[in-house]
């Protein structure tokens with residue numbers, strides 16, 4: 001069964017024009033439209049399937065500063081504050097709690113890495129606590145093991161992946177924007193070289209500003225406009241267990257397995273970073289750009305299957321705007337989970353936390369995690385196409401920083417002081433090789 005997800009109704013009709021059209025109803029697109037609508041900008045959000053049905057409901061739900069790359073940390077910090085406000089602003093619970101994140105380890109090098117990050121975090125005012133062996137063992141008592149050490153980040157938290165993004169989408173409509181599910185954007189119309197409209201499967205919307213927040217579909221969409229966006233996705237498999245286990249931490253990372261308490265009292269279980277690489281035409285096209293990333297992460301990666309080719313999100317094909325496109329043929333990217341890994345994850349989790357043996361697997365799913373070559377999102381207006389803003393490549397970190405990213409994009413569009421410095425995210429940086437620039441975590 002795929003990841004649980006709250007259902008929301010769409011707006012009744014597609015507008016003929018809008019100040020801004022946002023393509024993609026994941027966390028990034030939804031929060032962009034949310035902050036625009038709340039400023040009185042007329043905005044339409046297009047989602048080819050259901051809001052949050054791809055990566056944005058398939059993830060762990062961690063909203064973390066801990067171990068963030070310096071380029072992303074300011075956005076992570078701002079996002080935590082924004083997550084807190086969404087519930088007040090919408091009157092709906094997103095499940096966000098600053099429950100703190102617990103990391104436990106038996107490995108000296110890993111502990112040294114976390115201590116190094118703690119020293120850096122201090123310089124930018126972020127608090128995180130290194131745990132001695134005694135304190136780590138105490139905090140990790142549900143494991144019944146002695147630990148060499150750990151780290152606890154008290155101001156980080158988690159949100160409920162089954163409802164957080166749909167709740168924010170309801171907030172778009174409450175603020176006067178519109179949300180259109182099962183409505184794919186087929187392409188962009190240009191007049192005199194700048195954006196003049198978005199062609200959807202249900203008609204054209206006149207606009208001068210488009211945000212492409214299509215997650216794993218962004219590069220193939222950009223390719224239609226002749227824009228080269230190096231992006232690749234890997235398939236991660238993950239599972240949820242039903243409620244029934246007591247006394248476990250809300251969010252725990254260990255090298256062998258990690259767990260997160262879900263909104264319903266069950267737990268999400270996963271092996272951090274473990275993924276399969278499914279070859280696709282797009283991966284072959286950008287393979288050179290991703291060598292530095294692969295050199296850093298290869299230990300966690302395993303060869304995949306033709307699953308990715310079949311899904312069509314990384315096609316290099318050019319399509320026409322008056323016929324059905326790959327986005328309409330695949331409303332929800334729902335790749336097959338790696339069942340061997342699902343079993344291994346559950347086995348490891350029950351070994352680490354025997355209390356989990358009282359539960360059963362309720363859901364197992366996979367998600368394609370879309371990444372840039374340096375592991376930092378690509379956000380900004382594309383050179384040479386005024387009005388076309390790219391916001392994709394969130395590289396496995398986008399859920400937690402989605403509110404900050406959406407706020408920053410709304411700031412750029414409305415000419416306000418950006419909530420964080422947008423320069424580290426400029427898509428143009430991807431024209432140079434990522435050697436020495438791949439995000440650490």
Ligand SMILES: Cc1cc2nc3c(=O)[nH]c(=O)nc-3n(C[C@H](O)[C@H](O)[C@H](O)COP(=O)(O)OP(=O)(O)OC[C@H]3O[C@@H](n4cnc5c(N)ncnc54)[C@H](O)[C@@H]3O)c2cc1C
Pocket residue numbers: 023024025026027028029046047048049050051052053054055056057058059060061062063064183184185186213214215216217218221236237238327331332333366367368369391392393394395396397398399400401
């Ligand atoms: C297993 C897993 C664990 C993760 N854990 C975490 C975590 O703990 N914390 C964290 O911060 N991040 C985590 N992530 C990463 C995070 O989920 C993503 O970075 C984030 O959700 C990306 O959001 P997005 O809006 O860019 O893309 P998505 O959520 O993928 O949304 C893109 C949307 O665009 C739509 N779309 C695409 N093209 C079109 C089109 N032409 N017209 C209309 N709609 C279109 C798609 O249907 C899709 O719904 C994890 C990811 C996975 C898979």
